[in-house]
Amino acid sequence: MVYPLETNSNLALCQVIADRITETSQRRITFADFMDLVLYHPEHGYYSKKAVSLGKQGDFFTSVHLGADFGELLAIQFAQMWEILGRPVPFSLVEMGAGQGLLALDILHFLRERCLDFFPDLDYIIVEKSSALRQQQQQRLQGFPVRWCNIEELPSQSITGCFFSNELVDALPVHQFVLEQGQLQEIYVTTKQNLNIEFLEVIGDPSVPQLEQYFDLIDIDLKTYPDGYRSEVNLAALPWLSQVADRLQRGYLLTIDYGYSASHYYNPRRTQGTLQCYYQHRHHNNPYVNIGQQDITAHVDFTALEKWGERCGLNKVGFTQQGLFLMMLGLGDRIAALSHTKQPLSDLLHRRDALHQLADPLGLGGFGVLVQSKGLNATETQQVLKGLSVPEKI
Ligand SMILES: C[S@@+](CC[C@H](N)C(=O)[O-])C[C@H]1O[C@@H](n2cnc3c(N)ncnc32)[C@H](O)[C@@H]1O
Incomplete structure (x- = not known):
């Protein structure tokens, strides 16, 4: 299929991609490189825009x-x-992919007001790829003790605390x-050779052996799947996890995202994968329109994070749904307390709606929460995290 450019696409970015394709010997780049x-x-990407529309x-x-x-x-x-680890000084919280800095602000504000003994021991670090968002974060978090760095700049085994995203x-x-025909083939992106830039997909042998090896990792036998079955593989998550595991000396990794276990993700009936594009609150599955103006995402395969984590020395502490996780941390009490608050009715309804959305199993409450740990001693390992103090689900 040929995808002509929509007028909403960033033409400078399309030219960069087209040039990148032309420079390759086979005139094609992987979909991962395209994404x-x-x-x-750094100049034209969706997350590099000054006003990323989140x-x-x-x-x-x-x-x-x-x-x-x-x-x-x-x-x-x-x-x-922090308590379980014996109140280490410092306790580092490393937030990866901090968006507009809102989450950091809420966490830091709460800890400064409510956890007077913990806050002084806190070392808050943000790892953010987008320089435009990094600037927004720096403005929003003025007055809080936060430092920014690339993950490569953190020395190996230097973090006691928690990485999270x-x-x-x-x-x-x-x-x-x-x-x-029973073979795994990769989808590449190329351009049609005419005056206008038009992207089209071509199919070829896998660009790297890791693509097929991935299915050994998650114990999925693609031989049993129908021809034409299409999906995606998040190979980038594996080196990311290795880097985190290498930097973490003692503590936790908390990953919140939408996704499934591998057997759900690669359900033979889900024949078109999970790739989604978000543009002005509408979602669709065509990544070749609104180029540079829309977000593109794919669900997370939590089994891969668990299995690769084990190879890097990260132990699974638990996996649950966001709604349950937050309930165990007090979301239910907050919902119950609404009936005792004296707020204008419209504010009350607005807040009630927000709290219910966080818990809704068909929405944000259905997100996965994976906790992994490293370097904990036997006593620390036995301590149950509040958010996970319900039967494990996957
Ligand atoms: C979908 S946004 C989520 C933002 C925020 N965590 C939230 O919940 O609203 C993804 C964020 O991850 C950042 N990001 C993407 N890849 C990254 C990487 N390899 N390292 C650090 N940040 C990254 C993006 O720039 C953006 O800030």
């Missing part, structure tokens, strides 16, 4: 846009982690594949 350029090209009025919103509750409840979990892994570039 990386579209989202993260939030209720933007292209999409996340839990952090529903008010301070999400961050405050996470802060309660971090405070317990909300909707980061779904934003990493994915490879796309299709099965043809």
Whole structure:
């Protein structure tokens, strides 16, 4: 199929992609390279724009846009982690992919007001790829003790505390594949050779052996899948996890995102994968329109994070749904307390709606929460995290 450019596409970015394609010997780039350029090209990428359109009025919103509750409840979990680790000084909280800095603000504000003994021991670090968003974060977090760095700048084994992310892994570039005559073939992007830039997909052998090896990791036998089955693989999540594991000396990794276990993700009936594009609060599955103006995401395969984590020395502490996780941290009490508050009715209804959205199993409440740990001793390992103090589900 040929995808002509929509007028909404960033033409400078399209030219960059077309040039990149022309420079290659086979005149094609992987879909992962295409997605990386579209989202993260330092000048024209979606996340590099000065005014990235996130939030209720933007292209999409996340839990952090529903008010301070999400961050405050996470802060309660971090405070317990600090206690379990024996109140280390410093306790580092490393937020990866911090968006507009809203979550950091809610966490830091809550800890400064409510956890007077923990706050002074806190070392808050943000790892953010987009320089435009990094600037927004720096403005928003003025007055708070936060430092920014690339993950490569953190020395190996230097972190005692917790790495965490909300909707980061779904934003990493994915490879796309299709099965043809029982063989895994990769989807590449090329241009049609005419005057205008038009992108089209071509199919070829996998660009890297890791693509097929991935299915050994998650124990999925693609031989049993029908021809034409198409999906995606988030290979970038694996080196990301290795880097985090290498930097973490003692503590936790908390990953919140939408996704499934591998057997659900690669359900033979889900024949077109999970890739989604978000543009002005509408979603669709065509990444070749609105280039540079729309977000592109794919669901997260939590089994891969668990299995690769084990290879890097990260132990699974638990996996649950966001709604349950937040309930155990006090979301239910907050909902119950609404009936005793004296707020204008419209504010009350607005807040009730926000709290219910955080819990809704068909929406944000159905997101996955994976906690992994490293370097904990036997006593620390036995301590149950508040957010996970319900039967495990996957
Ligand atoms: C979907 S947004 C989520 C933002 C925020 N966590 C929230 O919940 O609203 C993804 C964020 O991850 C950042 N990001 C993407 N890849 C990254 C990487 N490899 N390292 C650090 N940040 C990254 C993006 O720039 C953006 O800030």
